[in-house]
Amino acid sequence: MGPARVLQLDDAQAASKYDLKVGLAMKENKIRLTLAVLLISTMAATIAIAQNIPQPGNAGRAPLAPLPAPLAVPKPGLVTEAPYLPTSILPGGVVVTLYPPGSPYLNKDRIREAEQYNMSQASPGRVSSIVNIHNPSIEVHTVDRGINTGAAVILAAGGGHNTLNVGSEAADFVPFFYNYGVNTVILRNRLRRDGYNPQTDEVYDALQAIRLVRAYAKEWSIDPNRIGIVGFSAGAELAAPAAVLFDDFDKKNSNPGDPLAGITSRPDFVGLVYPGPTPFARNRTAPPIPRNAPPTFIVCAGSDDQQHAVWADEYFAAMLAIRVPNIEMHIYANGRHPGDELPDGSRMSGGLTDRNNTPYGTWQYRYIDWFRDLGFLQKPGVETKAAKDITAYMSQPARGQGRGGAVPPTTPAGNR
Numbered sequence: 001m002g003p004a005r006v007l008q009l010d011d012a013q014a015a016s017k018y019d020l021k022v023g024l025a026m027k028e029n030k031i032r033l034t035l036a037v038l039l040i041s042t043m044a045a046t047i048a049i050a051q052n053i054p055q056p057g058n059a060g061r062a063p064l065a066p067l068p069a070p071l072a073v074p075k076p077g078l079v080t081e082a083p084y085l086p087t088s089i090l091p092g093g094v095v096v097t098l099y100p101p102g103s104p105y106l107n108k109d110r111i112r113e114a115e116q117y118n119m120s121q122a123s124p125g126r127v128s129s130i131v132n133i134h135n136p137s138i139e140v141h142t143v144d145r146g147i148n149t150g151a152a153v154i155l156a157a158g159g160g161h162n163t164l165n166v167g168s169e170a171a172d173f174v175p176f177f178y179n180y181g182v183n184t185v186i187l188r189n190r191l192r193r194d195g196y197n198p199q200t201d202e203v204y205d206a207l208q209a210i211r212l213v214r215a216y217a218k219e220w221s222i223d224p225n226r227i228g229i230v231g232f233s234a235g236a237e238l239a240a241p242a243a244v245l246f247d248d249f250d251k252k253n254s255n256p257g258d259p260l261a262g263i264t265s266r267p268d269f270v271g272l273v274y275p276g277p278t279p280f281a282r283n284r285t286a287p288p289i290p291r292n293a294p295p296t297f298i299v300c301a302g303s304d305d306q307q308h309a310v311w312a313d314e315y316f317a318a319m320l321a322i323r324v325p326n327i328e329m330h331i332y333a334n335g336r337h338p339g340d341e342l343p344d345g346s347r348m349s350g351g352l353t354d355r356n357n358t359p360y361g362t363w364q365y366r367y368i369d370w371f372r373d374l375g376f377l378q379k380p381g382v383e384t385k386a387a388k389d390i391t392a393y394m395s396q397p398a399r400g401q402g403r404g405g406a407v408p409p410t411t412p413a414g415n416r
Contacts, residue, residue: 150380
């Protein structure tokens, strides 16, 4: 056999071996694929069988019924030809509109529009915020007689004047204050997003709310000398002016035809919680500070919420400059403004929340300490330390003048 013939045989043998290897490899792959499919099918069947095996104590139990829909979910009122009537966002709330129909403070072109509720997606029935408010109101929640101190806190929620965050900065405080015998009032004020001025319209709503609560104090078993306002963020932009502009508002609303004429809008106490700009902010002309300006509790985070801390400090400094009694401020080192991003990517919460187990999450107990210290948690009818201190302060000559100065009062503390 010649060399050429030997070469051809070698090539054929090599090709045959190659084809054999490829064939074996393909068979192995098919076997592996088949085994994988069988394994997956077996696992799926096993899981399905396990799910249908009765668990101990549940033998023969029928499938669970579908969960029912949440009950008593708050809804806005109906739209009619009459002015819109707000509805309660919490059980048992008594809702009273701030102004009578036809009041010049109301926008008659929008007074019939319904409010819009933004509901929590995770907590059924919880109203997170409200917008489209054109007939402002208060929602009153009173406490049992046996624990009633007579004190009433009007809650002005924040939301950047774009929303009214009544969930975390109003509704949550109703059970909290109830435990201390304090009545709560949720203010539903108008908003800038709906065409209203925060420095006039919204402040008027706050002052009118104070007058209205005082007017119905007897009916609600509230001490008329223990009515104040606590504002959060943008809501503090209503509470801070209420502390100094009440005389002017009362004079403008003293017409005998006004059913609230002669009832003062002066708050007996004020709370500013991570406040927005107050009347004493650097870019504003500070108003005179009445000699009977109420005591104020202020709380905010520090450097990580610098701007709000500066606004808090400006108010504190103005009051401190003329030594207004019982001004207390807490600035927390560890904390941010509600909604600000945290290092872990989550957002800072507000209101009563724990704030990741930081001291800032306990500010409300510092407020209660201050409130108790000033006598607001005593039995109703007893003159508070706050009122006594204001009376003593007013009997002294005016002291150093800060931004805004001081003016003599027209409504002494305790004279309603």
